[in-house]
Amino acid sequence: MEWDFLLVQALSGLASASSLFIIASGLTIVFGVTRIVNFAHGSFYMLGAYMAVTIVPWLLELDRSPTMFFVGVLASAVAVGLLGVAMELLLLRRIYRVPELFQLLATFGVVLIVQDVVSMIWGPVEIPGPRAPGLRHAVYIFDQRFPAYELFLIAVGPAVLALLWLLMHRTRFGVLIRAATQDREMVGALGVNQAMLFTGTLFLGAALAGLGGALQIPRVSASSHMDLSIIVEAFVVTVIGGMGSVPGAFLAAMLIGQLQAFGVLVFPKITLVLAFLLMAVVLVVKPWGLLGRPEAASGRAVLPEGILDPHPLGRAGRLLAAAAVVAVLALPLFDAYTVKVGTEVLILALAAFSLNFLVGNGGIVSFGHAAYFGLGAYGAGLLVVKAGLPMEPALIAAPIAGGAAAALFGFFVVRLSGIYLAMLTLAFAQIAYAIVFQWVEVTGGDNGLVGVWPSSWAASREAYHYLTAVLTLGAIIFLRRVIHAPFGATLRAARDSAARADAVGIDVRTHRWLGFTLAGAAAGLAGGLYAFSKGSIDPTLLGIPMSVDFLSMILLGGIQSVMGPVAGAAAFHAVKDFFMPLTDYWRLLLGLSIIAMVLVFPRGLAGAFVSRRRGAS
Amino acid sequence: MTRFTLSRRALGGAALVALARPGVAQGAPIRIGELNSYARMAAFAVPYRNAMQLAQDQVNAAGGVMGGRHIEFVFRDDGSTPGDAVRVAEELLTRENVAFLAGTYLSNVGLAVSDFANQRKRLFLATEPLTDAITMAQGNRYTFRVRPGTYMQTRMLVESLRGKTAKRWAIVAPNYDYGQSAAANFKRLLPEAIPGAEIVAEQFPALGRVDAGATVGALSQARPDGIFNVLFGPDLTAFVREGNTRGLFERRTVASLLTGEPEYMIPLGEETPEGWIVTGYPVEQIEAPPAHKAFIEAYRGRFNDMPRLGSLLGYVTVQIVANMLNQARSAETEAMVDALADLRTDTVVGPVTMRGLDHQSTLGAWVGETTLRGRAGAMKNPRFADGADYMFSEAEVRAARRSA
C-alpha cells in the first residue's frame, strides 16, 4: 500500500473522529455533572441535522456564502441546545430525586417521542443537506483527492476541544462543571444553584450534539434512523475515554476513527463490532476508561437503589399473587390472542425478573441482558433446527446456553462497578450480537433460523401457554426464594458495602459472578421459551432495543420491589400491544406512556402499590 | 384442543368461529391482514399502503370480488422485529379473522411470518422482503412472494453489463442478508456477462452506519474498473457524495441495485451520478400498458404525489389478490393457495404470473442509466426486464426447495 493512500485514509479517520468527538463531548459533560445516562443524546444529534437541513438552505437562499452556512449550523446547534433546556426543565428537573436509572428510562421515552415527532414534522424520507459553500471541492493530497470539507472537520474537533478547555478553566460555569464532575455533593454543599448548573449543562450538552449533527449535513442526509446509530457509538467513545472526561473522549474518538478507517481495509465486515471489542479490552485493562477516574466513594451512607429488606408476602401481596396465578391459568378461557399475549408476558416477566435479580438485588446494572435471553433462544433453536432434536432437550439447553455465556462474560463484568460495569455488559452483548449476526453458516445471520416449533403435545396455543406458565412461574418462584435465601442476601450485602462484605469473609467477586450466571441462565430459559412461541430466532433477540425493553420493564415495575418486574413486564407489554395496532405513531404513545409513568410512579408500579398500602394503613 | 374450542364456544365465540371461515357469511367483506414496517420504514411502506387503499377502493367500486364481496385490508405495524411481527400476525388471524396475511418488509420479519404461516397453514403473501431464502431454501406451501428478489434484481443488472470491458470489480454492500446475498449473486453471475472479470475488493459497512470516507478510500485503493453497489437510503447518499468529491466514479462502470427506485433516487437530488446502470422504477417514463398511466393519474389525484416503487408493489399486490379470490371462489386457505399457483394476473405493468414452482411472481423491474435532469435524478433509456426471464432455474429451485 502506498503511503499517500495511508495518509489519506488516516485523514478520513480523523474527520470521522472529529465529528464523533463533538457529539461524545456533550454526552460526557452531561454525564459528568448530572450522572444521567442520556439516551436522548442521539436524538439531539438527529434534531441538529434536521434543524440544519431546514435552516441552512433557507439562509443560503439569502446569500450563498460560507458565512451563512456556518451561521445556519450554529443556529441549529443553539436551537437544539434550547430543546435540551426544555427537556431539563420539563422532565429531568422533576426526577432528580428518583433513582438515577429512572432518568435513563425517561430519556429513553424522549428517544421514542423524538423519533415519531421527527417523522411527523419532516416526513419519513431522508433529507439531504446542502454542501458547504466554499468547501464543495476536493483538494489534492499528493495524487489522492480529499474533500475540503473533511479537512475542515478535522480542524473543528481540536477547536471544540480548545474552546471547551477554555470554558472549563476560564469561566465560573466551567469551573462548576468540573467541580460537579469530580464531586457532586460538594457543589451542592457549597450552595451553588444546582438547578441552574444542570440547565446550563444540558444546554451545552445538547448544543454539542446538535452541532455534531448540523456539521454532518454536507456528508450525510438527515434521516430518522440517525439517532440510534450514533448514540451507541457516542457511548462507546465516552466510556473508552472515561465518563466525564472531555480529553478522554477526544482520545477515544481519535482511536476509534483510525481503527475504523484502517479496520475496513483488513476486516471489511468487522465495523459492526470493532468499537465494542476495543471498549471491552479497554475496560478489562482500565476499569475506568483511558482518562477516567474511579467514582469517588460517597462520604455519607446512602441507601442503595434496589431491593431493601425483602419481606414475606403480606396478605394483600398473597391475594394479588394468587389472583395473578389464577388469571394466568384462566387466560385460555378468553380469546386465542389473549393467550398468546399472556404467554409472552410470562416469558418477558421471567427475563425481567432475572434482570432485576442482578440490578435490584445485586446492584449489578446490566445494559446487555438480552444477550443471555437471545443466546438461550439460539441454544434451543440451533438444537432443533440444526441437530433435529425435539423441544424438550432444547428447553434444557436454553438456560445452559444463557448461563454459560453469562459465566464467560460475567467473569470480566463483575470486576467493574457502576456505569462502567453496565457499559461492559453492553459491549459483550454487542459482541455476542455481532457473532450471531455474522456467523451466517450456523446462525443464519440476520435472517435468523425458522422452524423452532414446540413438540406436538405442546403445539396448541393453550398447551404451550400452560407449559410456559409452569416453567416461568417455577423459575420466578425459585429466583424469589434465592433472593430471600443467604445467597440473595449475600449479593445485597456486597451491593450495600463491598468492604464490609469482604471483611466478614465474603468473596464478593465470586458471589457476583455466580449471581450473574444464575440470572443469565434464567434469562436463557426465557429466551428458549420465546423462541418456541415464535417459531424463529434472529439477532434482534440479542439487540440493544431488547435489553432496553427489559430495563424499562424492571424500572416501570420498580427495582426496589421483588415482584415489581413482573408487573412492569405486564404493563410494558400491554401498553405496547395496545398502541401498536392503533397508529403508526405507536412509539410516540409508548414514549409518552413511559414518561407519564416515570412522573406519576417515580418508584415504579410496585413502589406505588406499597406506598398506597402504607398510606392506607 | 377440543375442550378449549368448546369452552370458547360456550363463551359465545361461535359467531367468531363462523366468521373465521369466510364464505359462510355471504356478502361480508373478505378481510386481509397486512402487516408492515409502517413506522420504521415509512418512506417505503406509506406509499405502499396508500396504493393498496386506492386499489382496494377501486376493486370494491367495480363490484368487489367473487361476485360482489368487498375486500378489506386491515393494516398493522409489524414492529420491525420477527418477535413483534409473529404476535401481530397472530392477532390478525385470531382477533381480526383475516382470510390471509400479506406484507412485511424486512427479510427476517418476512421469513418468520412465512414459517408462522406454514405452521398455522394459512396463506401469506410476502410482498416486499427481498431475501431469496423465502422462495428457495425456506420456501413453503403457504408463502408466495410478489417483489422480484435479490437474485432476480442482481441478474437483471448483470445482464446489462454484457459487453462492458471492466474486468476488475469492487463490491460495496450493506452488512446484512440482502447486501451479502446480492454480493454473492453478483460474484456468481458476473463471469457469465463479462468473461475474465474478477473481484478485487469488497466492503461491507454496517447498515445505516457507513463510514463513507474510509469506505470510498478503501474502494479506490483497489483500483477497480467497475463498482457494484448495493447500498441504499442514507448510506447511499453519503457514499455518493463522498465518491463524487473524491472522484471514485470517474471513468468507472458502476452497477447499482435499486438506485433507480424513486425512494432512493429522490434524496440523491443534484448529486445523482451520471451513467450508473441501475434497477428501478422510472415512473414517469413508462408508456405501456395504458393502465399504468391511469394508475399514476388515480394515485396523484388521491394523494397529490407521484407513486413510488412501494406504491406500484402495493397496487399490483391488490390486483393479484383480487384475481386470486375470483379464481379461488373462496377465501379458504387451501383454495386460495391452489388458485395462486401459476396464477396469471394482468397488472398495471403487464401480465404477472405467480410461478407455482417456487411461489415467486414474475413481476419485473426496469433497468437503465442514471442521469441528472435539472436538479433531480432520473433514469435514462429504461428497459423493462420481465421477471420471468430472470428467475432461478427450475433445477435450482427443485434442489433448494427439496432440502427445505
Added chain:
Amino acid sequence: MTLLAAEGLTKRFGGVVAANGVSFALEPGEMLAMIGPNGAGKSTTFNMVGGQLRPDAGRVTLAGQDVTNTPPRALCRLGVGRSFQVAQTFLSFTVVGNVQMALIAHQRQTRQMLSDAAALHRDAALALLDRVGMAAQADRPIGELAYGDVKRVELAIALAGAPRLLLMDEPTAGMAPSERAALMALVAGIARRERIGVLFTEHDMDSVFAHADRILVLVRGEIIARGSPEDVRADPEVQRVYLGQSGTKAAARARRTHG
C-alpha cells in the same frame, strides 16, 4: 505467643514514602494504639496489616503464620475482625440482619439458595447484639440508628467472626465525646475478657490514653516512639511532634536515638 507481628512494613506511593520499616508486635488481649498526625502513615500501615494494601517490603504474621498480602476475606477466616473509619454496614438490612449476615458468612453458608436468610442464626445474632448493648434495637433498619449505635453494631458484626484480632480504624471517629468513652470501654472490656488483641488508630487522645495498653507513634511513615501510655506521654520527641515541630526532624532524631 505473639498474636500479630509486623516486620519492616514499607510502602511508597510514587516518590512519597508512606510507611518505612514499620515493625511492632501485639499480644492476645492487648490494646495497641497507633497514633500520629495526619499523613503519618497510620492508615497505610493499617491497610497493609488488614490486607487491603500490598506492602513493598516487610511481612505480617498472625500467630506465627505469614499473612502478608492475604486479602481481607481470607484474613477474616483466620480470625481477624475489622471496623472502618466510616462505619461500613449493610444499609438495607436490619440491625440483627447485619449480624446474621456476618454469621452466615462465618458459617460459610453464603451460597445456600433455598433456606431463609432471615431465620438463620437469629438467636446467636441477638446474643452478639446483647453483648454490645444493642439487642433492643435489633429489628430496626440500621439506617435509622444514631452513628454511635451503628459503630456498636459494627463491633457486633466484627465479633460474629469469632476473631482473635480486631483491627479498628479510628473506632470513635464522628462520635459524640460521651459515646466515645463508652464504646472504647466496651471494646476494652471485651478484648480483655476474651483475650482478643486490638490494633486501633485514633485521633482522640483521651480514648487512647485511657484504654491502650501500649502506643505506637508514627510520623512521616516511621515509628518515632512506642511504649506504655506513660512512657509515650513523657517522650520529648512525641511532645515536640504534637507541639507542631517538623515531623521530619523528629523522625530523623528518633532514628538516631532508636536506630
